[in-house]
Amino acid sequence: MNTAERAGHEAKAATQRATRSRPMAVLTRVGLACRGVLYTLIGVVALQIGFGDKSGEADKAGAIGTLADLPFGSVLLWVMLAGFAALALWQASEALFGGGKAFDRLEAVARVGVYVLVFFTLLSVMTSGKAQSDDEKSQDLTGKLLDLPGGALIVGAIGLGLVALGVYWVHRGATKGFREELDQGRMSPQARSVMDRLGIGGHIARGVIAAGAGVFVVHAAITHDPDKAGGIDATLRQLADTPAGPWLLVVVALGVLLFAGYCFGESRWRRT
Secondary structure, eight states: OOHHHHHHHHHHHHHHHHHTSHHHHHHHHHHHHHHHHHHHHHHHHHHHHHTTOOOSOOSHHHHHHHHHTSTTHHHHHHHHHHHHHHHHHHHHHHHHHOOOOHHHHHHHHHHHHHHHHHHHHHHHHHHHSOOOOHHHHHHHHHHHHHTSTTHHHHHHHHHHHHHHHHHHHHHHHHTTGGGGGBOGGGSOHHHHHHHHHHHHHHHHHHHHHHHHHHHHHHHHHHHTOGGGOOOHHHHHHHHTTSTTTHHHHHHHHHHHHHHHHHHHHHHHHBOO
C-alpha cells in the first residue's frame, strides 16, 4: 500500500470513528426525534386544512416557522440545527463508506440533500426570521431547470423519479421493509407491534405525498410552467380537491402523524 492509499484509508477510518462516536450517535438520535417534531406539525396543519382552516403551511418551512414562534423557540431551533447537521453527516458517511447496495447509497445521498435543505431552512429562520416555502423552492428550481437545454426532459425525469420514490415508500410500508433499519433485538414484542403499525401507515402516507408531488413536476414539464410544480403543502391541498374531498386529505394527514410517531420510535431503535 502506497502513501496515498494509506492516507486515504486513515482518512476513511477517522471519518467513520467521528460519525459513529457516542456524541454523534446521540446527536443523530436527537435529529431523528426532531424530524418527528417537523412531521407532527405538518400533520397537524394538514388536518386543519382538511377541516377547512387553510391559513397554515403544511411543509417543513411552515413547521419551522411555527417552532420559532414558541417560547424558547430559538433554543429549539439550535437543537434542531445540531440534530439535522448530525443526520446529514451520518448519511454522508453511509453514502461514502457504508458498504451497502448501490440503491442504499443512492438513498443515503438523497437523505443528505433533504437534511441539508432542512438545515439551511432552519438557519434562514434563525438569521432572517423567515424561510422560503417548499412550494416556492420547488417552483424556483423547476423554473431554472426548464430554462436549460432539454430542461423539460430533466424536469420530467425528476418528476418520474419522485413518483417512483413514492411507489417505493408505499411498497416499503406495505411489506414492512423499514424493519431492517431498526434494532429489533432491543425492542419488546409490544414495541415491535407499535412500530409496525406506525411504519406501515406512515410510509404509505409519505409515498402518496411523494408520488403526488412527482405528478405535479411532470405536469410542469409537459406544460413548461414551473408554477405547476409544488412541494408537500401544494400536494396535500390538492388532495382536498379530489373526488374524495377533504376526507382523503384527513386520512393522509393522519398517516403523516403516524410517520411522526415512527420517527420518534426510530430515534430510539434505529441502527446507527
